[in-house]
Amino acid sequence: MENCIFCRIIKGEIPSTKVYEDEYVVAFKDIKPVTPVHVLVVPKTHIGSLEGLNDGNIENVVHIHRAIKKVAEITGISKDGYRVIVNCGEGAGQTVFHLHYHILGGTKLNERLI
Numbered sequence: 001m002e003n004c005i006f007c008r009i010i011k012g013e014i015p016s017t018k019v020y021e022d023e024y025v026v027a028f029k030d031i032k033p034v035t036p037v038h039v040l041v042v043p044k045t046h047i048g049s050l051e052g053l054n055d056g057n058i059e060n061v062v063h064i065h066r067a068i069k070k071v072a073e074i075t076g077i078s079k080d081g082y083r084v085i086v087n088c089g090e091g092a093g094q095t096v097f098h099l100h101y102h103i104l105g106g107t108k109l110n111e112r113l114i
Helices: 005-010 059-075
Strands: 018-021 025-029 037-043 082-085 101-105
Touching (some): 018 059
Antiparallel strands (some): 025 037, 037 101, 082 101
């Protein structure tokens, strides 16, 4: 997707602060963090949202979840806990239509989600 900002980050056309990368995903710091640790995990395959998952690309979820665990370890939040959020669709607050998971941590989070 030519105009997808995350695809452009994956290609190296837009700079980012990478935390982790493998052949399937890239994880980078959010440019507007809401917690001390706020990292996005993005599959290298363009998938618009959770709704875009299908039998042909569902294996990306496994790679994303492996990366989430690694990012939590790298950033030092695995011991104290962290939150993982996926927004699906405009009504849920998704602003970039490339599947991505937010990893939030580095501070005590309460149970409220909104």
